Amino acid sequence: MAVVREVGAEGGAPPATVVLVEVGPRVPDVVAVLGRLTGRGAEHCRFLTGRVPVAVLRDVPEEDAEAAVAALRAAGATAEAGGPAGATAEAGGPAGATAEAGGPAGATAEAGGPVRVSDLDRALVQGRERPLPPEVERLLRDVGAPPRLAAHLRLVHDVACELVEWIRQYSPDLVVDREAVLFGAATHDIGKALHVAELSGPGSAHERAGRALLLARGVAPRLARFAATHGSWTDGAVTMEDLLVSVADKVWKGKRVTELEDLVVDRLAGATGDERWEVFLALDGFLGEVAADADRRLAFHTAFPVVRGSGSPAALGREPGRA
Numbered sequence: 001m002a003v004v005r006e007v008g009a010e011g012g013a014p015p016a017t018v019v020l021v022e023v024g025p026r027v028p029d030v031v032a033v034l035g036r037l038t039g040r041g042a043e044h045c046r047f048l049t050g051r052v053p054v055a056v057l058r059d060v061p062e063e064d065a066e067a068a069v070a071a072l073r074a075a076g077a078t079a080e081a082g083g084p085a086g087a088t089a090e091a092g093g094p095a096g097a098t099a100e101a102g103g104p105a106g107a108t109a110e111a112g113g114p115v116r117v118s119d120l121d122r123a124l125v126q127g128r129e130r131p132l133p134p135e136v137e138r139l140l141r142d143v144g145a146p147p148r149l150a151a152h153l154r155l156v157h158d159v160a161c162e163l164v165e166w167i168r169q170y171s172p173d174l175v176v177d178r179e180a181v182l183f184g185a186a187t188h189d190i191g192k193a194l195h196v197a198e199l200s201g202p203g204s205a206h207e208r209a210g211r212a213l214l215l216a217r218g219v220a221p222r223l224a225r226f227a228a229t230h231g232s233w234t235d236g237a238v239t240m241e242d243l244l245v246s247v248a249d250k251v252w253k254g255k256r257v258t259e260l261e262d263l264v265v266d267r268l269a270g271a272t273g274d275e276r277w278e279v280f281l282a283l284d285g286f287l288g289e290v291a292a293d294a295d296r297r298l299a300f301h302t303a304f305p306v307v308r309g310s311g312s313p314a315a316l317g318r319e320p321g322r323a
Contacts, residue, residue, distance in 0.1 A: 024076035160185035184226025254294030
């Protein structure tokens with residue numbers, strides 16, 4: 001087993017070590033995660049993936065180690081957090097004793113010492129919610145998204161995943177653009193990276209700004225539209241996909257909007273031929289189960305700060321691409 005050279009911690013033994021146990025099939029994704037966690041280049045990170053099991057982080061707080069493990073697992077790898085880092089390094093167990101492994105051009109397999117995982121990283125990987133699509137994660141990092149916004153988008157995206165699956169099972173013949181719903185849920189509030197005050201207060205400036213941001217990044221209009229439509233469902237052109245994103249954006253926190261849910265019931269009743277009251281009871285029961293977990297989601301949501309990434313367009317108070 002290859003392990004990084006131990007970096008001593010001031011004031012006591014290092015609390016935890018992160019071990020990459022297996023890389024899995026998505027090597028580029030794992031390399032990218034390793035780069036973010038360790039601050040090392042792609043060549044070095046690829047080298048680490050060939051030395052598994054390998055300790056990739058040492059001397060990190062337990063919560064940071066857990067977040068790093070979650071990020072690696074989200075990329076398809078098998079990873080573990082062990083500690084303290086001074087334990088003997090055994091294959092398959094927590095990394096420990098100081099050791100070196102030759103890397104590119106004679107480099108040693110040091111992945112770094114005390115590397116703190118950012119609040120944005122935690123928002124993207126901690127918790128039980130499904131990870132956001134990789135392209136959305138990249139966008140959030142590019143615009144310096146507030147950690148709370150990332151947490152919010154994960155929560156709504158996760159509920160949207162459940163909602164789309166329920167719709168598929170309840171009405172198999174109803175055609176729903178799953179990709180659009182999930183992307184829309186994952187990006188519906190992206191404009192709040194530019195209008196941060198609307199994360200904790202009222203306002204709709206983020207809606208047009210979010211759609212414009214996505215279009216400027218090359219996102220197709222059919223996917224970018226949700227940033228502008230998620231807050232309104234009375235337009236005659238509203239689609240089932242629009243309604244589902246709007247429902248997910250409400251029910252994640254336990255909020256039930258009768259007018260909105262009635263529109264979904266009408267669509268489902270028309271597609272299935274079932275009596276409207278039957279559809280209502282089925283949907284109401286499902287949404288009630290989702291809403292029952294609202295307290296946990298709200299606690300996760302509020303655990304992250306409303307701050308902007310330094311040096312990002314959001315931090316500078318302008319849209320990407322504008323001076």
